Amino acid sequence: MTDRQTTLPATALPDAGRPAEELLAELRALTAADLPTRGGRTTAYTYDAGRPEVRAAAEGAYLAMLEVNGLDPTAFPSIVALERQVVGAVAARLGGDAATPGIFTSGGTESILLAVKAARDARPEVAEPEIVVPATAHAAFFKAGKYLRVKVVAVPVDPATFRAVPEAMAAACTERTVLVVASAPSYAHGVVDPVAAIAAAAAERGLPCHVDACVGGWLLPWLAEAGAEVPPFDLSVPGVTSLSCDLHKFGYAPKGASVLLFRDQAMRLAAYFACAQWPGYPVVNSTVQSSKGAGPLAGAWATLQALGADGYRELGRAALDATRRLTAGVAQIDGLRVLGTPDATLVAIGTEGEHPVDLWELADESRARGFFLQPQLSVDGLPASLHVTLTGVSGDGVDALLGALRESHDAVRARGPVAPPTEILALLDGLDFTALDDATFAALLPATGLDLSPEAATRMAGVNRLLDALPPQLRDQLATRFLSALYSPYLGA
Numbered sequence: 013m014t015d016r017q018t019t020l021p022a023t024a025l026p027d028a029g030r031p032a033e034e035l036l037a038e039l040r041a042l043t044a045a046d047l048p049t050r051g052g053r054t055t056a057y058t059y060d061a062g063r064p065e066v067r068a069a070a071e072g073a074y075l076a077m078l079e080v081n082g083l084d085p086t087a088f089p090s091i092v093a094l095e096r097q098v099v100g101a102v103a104a105r106l107g108g109d110a111a112t113p114g115i116f117t118s119g120g121t122e123s124i125l126l127a128v129k130a131a132r133d134a135r136p137e138v139a140e141p142e143i144v145v146p147a148t149a150h151a152a153f154f155k156a157g158k159y160l161r162v163k164v165v166a167v168p169v170d171p172a173t174f175r176a177v178p179e180a181m182a183a184a185c186t187e188r189t190v191l192v193v194a195s196a197p198s199y200a201h202g203v204v205d206p207v208a209a210i211a212a213a214a215a216e217r218g219l220p221c222h223v224d225a226c227v228g229g230w231l232l233p234w235l236a237e238a239g240a241e242v243p244p245f246d247l248s249v250p251g252v253t254s255l256s257c258d259l260h261k262f263g264y265a266p267k268g269a270s271v272l273l274f275r276d277q278a279m280r281l282a283a284y285f286a287c288a289q290w291p292g293y294p295v296v297n298s299t300v301q302s303s304k305g306a307g308p309l310a311g312a313w314a315t316l317q318a319l320g321a322d323g324y325r326e327l328g329r330a331a332l333d334a335t336r337r338l339t340a341g342v343a344q345i346d347g348l349r350v351l352g353t354p355d356a357t358l359v360a361i362g363t364e365g366e367h368p369v370d371l372w373e374l375a376d377e378s379r380a381r382g383f384f385l386q387p388q389l390s391v392d393g394l395p396a397s398l399h400v401t402l403t404g405v406s407g408d409g410v411d412a413l414l415g416a417l418r419e420s421h422d423a424v425r426a427r428g429p430v431a432p433p434t435e436i437l438a439l440l441d442g443l444d445f446t447a448l449d450d451a452t453f454a455a456l457l458p459a460t461g462l463d464l465s466p467e468a469a470t471r472m473a474g475v476n477r478l479l480d481a482l483p484p485q486l487r488d489q490l491a492t493r494f495l496s497a498l499y500s501p502y503l504g505a
């Protein structure tokens with residue numbers, strides 16, 4: 013027997029089945045160490061509508077469809093009925109109509125993968141396809157590029173506004189370009205790219221334009237109704253040919269819910285996959301997954317129905333108010349500033365001036381005070397920041413968040429500057445990550461300040477400082493090795 017086998021947990025598969033109550037108790041114990049998913053103190057990853065009756069509707073609907081398989085819409089016509097309603101509701105709000113073709117997917121990344129696949133497959137004559145994206149586009153486009161062997165041309169954005177520059181985007185288009193992308197808004201800075209100009213320039217060249225409204229699609233319309241200035245971004249904008257909008261973000265639906273809309277049917281057809289050339293059942297899929305639970309679709313449908321337009325309007329108004337209060341409060345803290353002028357309720361807190369603040373220490377200190385702020389690394393001249401997504405429940409906590417930020421800021425200042433990780437950088441310099449196995453990599457971790465234990469997650473400043481100092485390619489290598497070690501059964505906690 014190898015070490016690996018001897019240290020597998022004995023409970024991996026019990027001989028005798030265990031009672032549900034015991035299992036749920038174990039789940040409760042395990043999730044006790046997770047960040048809280050409700051209440052707005054985890055200012056990324058989670059979107060809480062703060063309404064128990066809406067959650068109950070989503071939970072009931074999810075469970076009711078738990079075993080329905082989205083693989084075959086002829087066997088389970090309920091999924092067609094639900095998907096039509098969900099896609100129709102999103103299309104109607106985002107510049108489409110009842111005839112707008114769409115696909116319900118598992119999330120933003122899948123919607124983006126399919127948008128890129130559709131654009132690539134619509135142009136089979138292009139041997140080496142490229143997509144042109146702003147440098148602030150979500151990582152999902154880089155993932156799509158890797159998965160689909162499409163080159164991603166990332167165009168620098170305006171360094172003051174963090175918005176894409178339409179002329180630069182247009183100049184990056186070549187005969188190999190199959191898709192042009194704009195964000196509404198970008199995740200990192202919460203600003204909406206000049207969609208109309210980017211889409212017009214794409215259309216002039218006969219190119220499709222995808223708007224990544226994954227985070228903002230189901231937020232911006234309600235913000236506009238609440239009086240915010242929202243630039244045009246949806247399918248009503250000439251030249252926009254597809255758009256992604258996640259319902260598991262500001263739709264407040266359970267995770268696994270996004271909608272991809274297309275201007276025309278031909279592009280949706282290019283996203284589909286069919287295979288009847290094997291001896292089993294003929295496969296025809298609209299999504300990457302084949303067999304899939306209908307729970308997320310039913311959960312999203314129930315959330316939309318339970319909240320209704322009025323519910324979203326109210327949540328949008330509350331999130332906007334919270335954002336304005338946070339932005340004003342951050343401006344009062346010496347050395348901190350909000351990057352750019354957010355168009356949505358996503359805020360990047362950066363540092364500047366004569367007294368810059370160590371953002372990584374600030375994040376740890378804030379976490380110790382109950383608020384998780386998401387670190388965003390500097391890249392290609394874009395400064396580092398801490399991300400805050402404000403939702404409909406954030407309002408109650410804004411004063412507490414600002415209080416925590418002020419206290420954390422004072423604590424970080426009092427401690428003085430932290431030395432750059434020069435020694436660790438020297439250690440990593442020239443190291444061939446690909447030549448290490450997980451055990452050797454794990455043995456190196458203490459020297460780098462990386463730690464696999466769950467407790468270490470609360471003090472990430474050293475890790476973030478190190479990642480920020482590394483070139484992006486090394487960051488990616490280090491992060492993937494870290495993930496591999498984390499999931500190795502014989503390592504870590």
Ligand SMILES: Cc1ncc(COP(=O)(O)O)c(C=O)c1O
Binds near residue numbers: 124150197224258
């Ligand atoms: C603008 C944008 N696009 C794409 C994504 C990816 O979405 P997901 O995490 O659901 O795959 C996100 C996630 O935050 C996003 O903000």
